[in-house]
Amino acid sequence: MASMPELVSESNVGQFLDSFDAFMTDCDGVLWSGDTVLNNANIVINKLISLGKQVFLLTNNSTKSRDDYVEKCVKLGFNVTKENIVSSAYVLALHLQQLGFEKKVYMMGTTGLAKELDAVGVKHVGLGPDPLFGKTFEMIDLVVLDPEVAAVVVAFDPYFCLPKILRAASYVKSVPGCLFLASNTDESFPFKGSNLTYPGTGCFVRSVECAVGHAAQVMGKPEPHMFEVLRKRHHIKPQRTIMVGDRCNTDILLGTKCGLHTLLVLTGVHKLDDVQKMVDDPSLNDQVPQYYLPSLGDLLEFLK
Numbered sequence: 001m002a003s004m005p006e007l008v009s010e011s012n013v014g015q016f017l018d019s020f021d022a023f024m025t026d027c028d029g030v031l032w033s034g035d036t037v038l039n040n041a042n043i044v045i046n047k048l049i050s051l052g053k054q055v056f057l058l059t060n061n062s063t064k065s066r067d068d069y070v071e072k073c074v075k076l077g078f079n080v081t082k083e084n085i086v087s088s089a090y091v092l093a094l095h096l097q098q099l100g101f102e103k104k105v106y107m108m109g110t111t112g113l114a115k116e117l118d119a120v121g122v123k124h125v126g127l128g129p130d131p132l133f134g135k136t137f138e139m140i141d142l143v144v145l146d147p148e149v150a151a152v153v154v155a156f157d158p159y160f161c162l163p164k165i166l167r168a169a170s171y172v173k174s175v176p177g178c179l180f181l182a183s184n185t186d187e188s189f190p191f192k193g194s195n196l197t198y199p200g201t202g203c204f205v206r207s208v209e210c211a212v213g214h215a216a217q218v219m220g221k222p223e224p225h226m227f228e229v230l231r232k233r234h235h236i237k238p239q240r241t242i243m244v245g246d247r248c249n250t251d252i253l254l255g256t257k258c259g260l261h262t263l264l265v266l267t268g269v270h271k272l273d274d275v276q277k278m279v280d281d282p283s284l285n286d287q288v289p290q291y292y293l294p295s296l297g298d299l300l301e302f303l304k
C-alpha cells in the first residue's frame, strides 16, 4: 500500500540531501519548458554540482547529440558538460559499445543518433531519405540487404517510410541474432497551443515491431536500461541515487524500477491530484514518488 509523497521541507531536507550522491533529472518540465528555465532550476543544478553531487540530465529525445544539448544548457545558464548529459541516443550507443558490437547498425534516426554511434566507433547505414522506387512490390527484387548489418535501431526519423520498415524488419527477421533496439516509445510530442498531434518515436517502433512480430529492447525512460548503462559507466549505486521528474509514468516509474529515491516536481505533467489516483490504484503504486516539491527551484533556500 503506497502513501502520498513527503514534501521536502526544513524538517527533512538534511536527510533528503544526505540520501543521494547521484542526482538524475528529467529536463522538460523540471529544468525548462521549451527555451525558458523553470524557477531557478539552473542555480539549483549548479549548486548541486558544486556540492559534489554527480548530476545527470536525462532525456528520451534522440534527435539531438549531447553536444547540441550542452549548447542549449550553457545558453540557459546550466554549468554542465557532455558528461552530465544522458540522451536515449547516447545510451543506445553506449549499450552497443558495452556489448562489444563490431558489426554494422541499420538505423532509423537523425544526425544526432549518427553522431553518437560515430563517437563509439559503431558503423551505420540508413541515415536520410529512402525513397520508394519501382512499383510497390517490385521492391522485393530491388532491395539488397547489407551483409554486415547485425543490429537494427529505431529512433525518431522524419524520413520514416515503407522502404525503411521493409529493411528494418527484414534484417531483424533474416539475420541470426540480430539486435533490435529502440531509443524510446514516446507516443507524441507535446506542442502547447496547437491542435495537431505530432507522432513520437513510439509510432515508428510499433510499426517495425508489428512487421517483425516481437518487441524491441527499449533504451529510454521508463525502461531500466538508461540507469543500468549509467550505473556501469559511472559506478553509481541505486540506493545512493535520486531520480527527479515531472511525469510519474516515465520518470518516477524508472526510479522505482531501479530502486532509486524519487522526487516529483509539480512544474510539468503530473500534479498531486494525479498522484492521489496512483496511491489509490494498487496497479499504479510503482509510479508514486517518495518526495515532492512545487518546483526544483524550491530547493534553493535549503542549499545556501
Ligand SMILES: [Mg+2]
Binding pocket: 026, 027, 028, 029, 030, 245, 246, 247, 268
Ligand atoms: Mg518531463
